[in-house]
Amino acid sequence: MRLTxxxxxxxxxxEPDMPLLWVLRDELGITGVKYGCGIAQCGACTVHVDGVPVRSCQLAVGDLEGEVTTIEGLGSPDALHAVQAAWIEHQVAQCGYCQSGQIMSAAALLSENSNPSDADIDDAMSGNLCRCGTYPRIREAIKAAAQTIRSA
Structure with a gap:
């Protein structure tokens, strides 16, 4: 099976029914994507497929149609993505486990809406759980990244 x-x-x-999450982690050694709940409820396994955030724990690799981007591929070799830079600047991560999924969801939001309201952010991020409760920092980082994207 070939995938990008x-x-x-x-x-x-x-096997075509193997979840994309395990193909990425176990077969390709791409470990930025995390296993959280296994039922697509926590968001730790979020990746992009053709720019759309998806839960890789529930997507069978045989059903995959499109190019996959993980946290490792979000920025460029020379620079972090605006969301990644804002995450660092606003010290969002505490334990860090959910952060790759959070960042991937935030990047997808900003690719569609470079000036999101608090309600837009809450809606886009509602499926990503953070046990450490850094939601206020997440919102501020998304707003800062949005400003950076609009200024570019």
Missing amino acids: VNGTSREVDV
Whole structure:
């Protein structure tokens, strides 16, 4: 089976019903995507498929249609994505476990809406859980990233 991950074509020998999460982590060694709940409720496993955030724990690799982007492929080799930079600036992460999924959801939001309201942010991020409760920092980081994107 052939798939494109972070701009690189990759071939894997797996069953088509294997969740994309496990293909990424176990077969390709891409560990930024995390296992959280396994039922698509927490958001830790969020990746982009053709720019759309999806829960990789529930997407069978055989059903995959499109290019996959993980946290490792979000920025460029020379620079962090605006959301990644804002996350650092606003010290969002505490334990850090949910952060790659949070960042991927936030980046997808800002690719569609570069000036989100608090309600827009809450709606886009509602499926991403943070046990540490850094939601106010997450919102501020998203607003800062949005400002950076609008200024670019």
